[in-house]
Amino acid sequence: MFGDYSISDLGAILAMQGFAGLILFSVYVLMALGLAIIFGQMGVINMAHGEFMILGAYVTWMTSNAVQHVAPWLFPGYFFIAMILAFIASGALGMLVEWALIRHLYKRPLDTLLATWGLSLILQQAYRSIFGAREVGVELPEWMMGSLQATDSIQIPINGMFVMALTMLITIAVAYVLFWSSWGKQVRAVVQNRVMAGAVGINTEKVDRYTFGLGCGIAGIAGSAFTMIGSTGPTAGQLYIVDTFLVVVFGGAASLFGTIASAFSISQTQSTLEFFLSGSMAKVITLLTIVAILMVRPQGLFALKVRK
Amino acid sequence: MVINSRFFNRSELLGFLALAALLLVILPLSLDIFRLNLVAKYLTYAFVGIGLVLCWGYGGILSLGQGVFFGLGGYCMAMYLKLEASSVANTKIQSTPGIPDFMDWNQLTSLPFFWKPFHSFPVTLLAILLVPAFFALIIGAAMFKRRVGGVYFAIITQAIAAILTILIVGQQGYTGGINGITDLRTLHGWDIRTDHAKFILYFVEVVLLFGCIVAAQFIRLTKLGRILVAMREQEDRVRFSGYSVANFKIFAFCAAAVFAAIGGAMFTLEVGFMSPSFVGIVPSIEMVIYTAVGGRMSIFGAVWGALLVNFAKTSLSESFPQLWLFGLGALFIAVVLAFPNGLSGIWADHIQPRIDRLFASRKSKSAAGMIADGAPAE
Numbered sequence: 001m002f003g004d005y006s007i008s009d010l011g012a013i014l015a016m017q018g019f020a021g022l023i024l025f026s027v028y029v030l031m032a033l034g035l036a037i038i039f040g041q042m043g044v045i046n047m048a049h050g051e052f053m054i055l056g057a058y059v060t061w062m063t064s065n066a067v068q069h070v071a072p073w074l075f076p077g078y079f080f081i082a083m084i085l086a087f088i089a090s091g092a093l094g095m096l097v098e099w100a101l102i103r104h105l106y107k108r109p110l111d112t113l114l115a116t117w118g119l120s121l122i123l124q125q126a127y128r129s130i131f132g133a134r135e136v137g138v139e140l141p142e143w144m145m146g147s148l149q150a151t152d153s154i155q156i157p158i159n160g161m162f163v164m165a166l167t168m169l170i171t172i173a174v175a176y177v178l179f180w181s182s183w184g185k186q187v188r189a190v191v192q193n194r195v196m197a198g199a200v201g202i203n204t205e206k207v208d209r210y211t212f213g214l215g216c217g218i219a220g221i222a223g224s225a226f227t228m229i230g231s232t233g234p235t236a237g238q239l240y241i242v243d244t245f246l247v248v249v250f251g252g253a254a255s256l257f258g259t260i261a262s263a264f265s266i267s268q269t270q271s272t273l274e275f276f277l278s279g280s281m282a283k284v285i286t287l288l289t290i291v292a293i294l295m296v297r298p299q300g301l302f303a304l305k306v307r308k
Numbered sequence: 309m310v311i312n313s314r315f316f317n318r319s320e321l322l323g324f325l326a327l328a329a330l331l332l333v334i335l336p337l338s339l340d341i342f343r344l345n346l347v348a349k350y351l352t353y354a355f356v357g358i359g360l361v362l363c364w365g366y367g368g369i370l371s372l373g374q375g376v377f378f379g380l381g382g383y384c385m386a387m388y389l390k391l392e393a394s395s396v397a398n399t400k401i402q403s404t405p406g407i408p409d410f411m412d413w414n415q416l417t418s419l420p421f422f423w424k425p426f427h428s429f430p431v432t433l434l435a436i437l438l439v440p441a442f443f444a445l446i447i448g449a450a451m452f453k454r455r456v457g458g459v460y461f462a463i464i465t466q467a468i469a470a471i472l473t474i475l476i477v478g479q480q481g482y483t484g485g486i487n488g489i490t491d492l493r494t495l496h497g498w499d500i501r502t503d504h505a506k507f508i509l510y511f512v513e514v515v516l517l518f519g520c521i522v523a524a525q526f527i528r529l530t531k532l533g534r535i536l537v538a539m540r541e542q543e544d545r546v547r548f549s550g551y552s553v554a555n556f557k558i559f560a561f562c563a564a565a566v567f568a569a570i571g572g573a574m575f576t577l578e579v580g581f582m583s584p585s586f587v588g589i590v591p592s593i594e595m596v597i598y599t600a601v602g603g604r605m606s607i608f609g610a611v612w613g614a615l616l617v618n619f620a621k622t623s624l625s626e627s628f629p630q631l632w633l634f635g636l637g638a639l640f641i642a643v644v645l646a647f648p649n650g651l652s653g654i655w656a657d658h659i660q661p662r663i664d665r666l667f668a669s670r671k672s673k674s675a676a677g678m679i680a681d682g683a684p685a686e
Contacts (some may be wrong), residue, residue: 295451
């Protein structure tokens with residue numbers, strides 16, 4: 001498969017595919033961060049996570065339309081407003097879902113999978129009824145279009161760079177919140193020992209609700225970023241949910257660093273293979289590799305040593 | 309649960325007879341052949357459901373990849389039928405006669421090696437049972453020997469379903485791609501498209517279904533079934549008692565795979581085609597839904613669940629296509645939240661006691677009076 005390319009061509013291809021992979025990496029990381037909080041920390045299998053992401057994407061789309069009609073001068077910066085709105089919308093829906101559904105199921109993790117699958121069906125149909133079955137795309141402000149010419153054969157798209165910078169910021173923020181803020185300490189305490197955490201005066205129900213809301217909110221931001229690289233349809237979230245779960249499981253469910261490392265390796269493998277093979281075979285080989293590695297090392301790449 | 313030395317206790321026997329009466333007498337007499345064929349299609353999911361009752365309800369192993377086995381069984385059958393339908397005489401106009409049409413469209417000039425065994429009917433029947441079992445054995449052995457279970461198993465089986473779908477869709481020349489294997493005509497020279505054939509296939513399927521029910525009931529009542537339940541409740545204690553937990557899990561998973569494959573093969577025969585849309589993540593989860601609605605602990609419940617949910621799906625999506633997904637989603641949430649044991653749980657908790665009371669009241673009037681006074685309506 002390498003036969004027809006010279007060494008410098010191959011270098012350029014690898015660099016370009018590497019950057020294409022980095023955008024996929026950003027979406028994976030943002031999706032997986034939310035899921036790592038919900039699944040890794042709380043043990044809830046949220047099959048509707050993709051739909052929370054799509055909610056963020058639709059909010060971004062609506063904001064872009066609204067800004068264009070109401071305040072065109074704001075358009076270059078609308079994306080930041082949209083992201084905040086997406087976070088709030090997805091987070092609020094997440095807290096509602098936690099209150100209505102998830103809190104009854106903490107002791108039955110497999111059942112959360114089934115219930116949230118039902119929820120994802122409802123959300124998909126709701127999107128279809130409200131926004132129509134056709135995919136929608138947002139218009140990017142001018143400064144995000146185009147690309148940087150790094151060398152004659154390597155181009156780096158600006159929106160991709162922007163998404164990546166954003167991803168890094170959010171990752172740092174999440175790491176800060178979870179590991180250094182007092183609220184993060186409460187979250188981890190509740191995860192490790194719910195009863196004891198309650199006994200020392202932590203309001204475990206409230207912590208659960210906000211944790212779930214945070215995870216869903218990050219999914220909303222992922223949706224916002226997603227609008228820049230693809231169009232949004234009612235069932236677009238479903239395409240990503242299995243990949244995202246694999247990212248989280250592959251990285252080691254409770255490890256934030258593992259999640260990022262696995263998102264990186266998976267997205268890079270996939271986008272590099274995509275150039276040399278057909279898209280579907282690239283995906284098959286990537287997924288098969290992950291499944292094979294998980295069979296040898298079920299705890300994932302980076303796992304905390306715990307006794308069950 | 310009362311240990312009963314008989315194979316079916318009284319209520320199970322009643323359930324068996326009621327189901328037999330419905331499927332063998334009432335439905336064939338009252339439905340036209342189109343509707344009966346639909347029922348036959350629903351019943352293919354009941355096979356998967358019975359497998360899930362064993363492996364999920366009793367063994368506690370939630371597999372979200374049953375569509376894989378359903379699809380493998382279905383594709384094995386479809387490959388045989390397709391080869392029969394693409395005889396040299398039927399495919400004269402192709403550039404390479406004698407190979408399936410989609411291969412010709414994709415510039416293949418000879419039959420791939422893995423298609424060749426499917427020229428023979430006995431090999432096909434064996435493959436329908438053995439290919440999925442072997443596949444399940446590999447997956448099960450790799451996972452359960454390393455003590456991967458619960459949530460992780462569910463996610464990995466789901467990934468396998470995704471992989472197989474992408475593979476089938478991507479390798480169009482070998483598998484028929486997204487359209488699947490279509491235009492199937494005869495089974496061993498017997499035309500499966502006529503109304504008469506559909507009628508006969510329906511009865512073949514019902515008989516097979518009862519065969520599977522009896523087999524599942526047998527597994528459930530032997531020591532094996534009890535170990536499965538014990539494993540679900542206290543895996544470590546079973547392990548410390550000297551049982552190989554992994555092997556029992558592998559067995560349950562393989563048995564479920566074989567049941568699903570039989571369903572898949574019947575599906576191909578009843579519907580006349582097989583496509584990747586019955587293999588992937590969504591159909592696999594829907595199969596779990598049927599089982600959950602029927603009751604994950606009840607073999608009969610799984611059959612009823614498959615019938616009722618699919619019936620609701622067809623009639624709702626015929627008249628209110630928008631409402632169907634809302635309904636399915638809400639049904640699922642409701643079942644998980646309020647009725648974890650599904651319809652059979654509702655039956656056992658609410659309806660069965662009333663029927664028992666009714667029988668009791670007929671036996672003695674005075675006792676009936678006491679019960680009626682003493683037990684207010686629920």
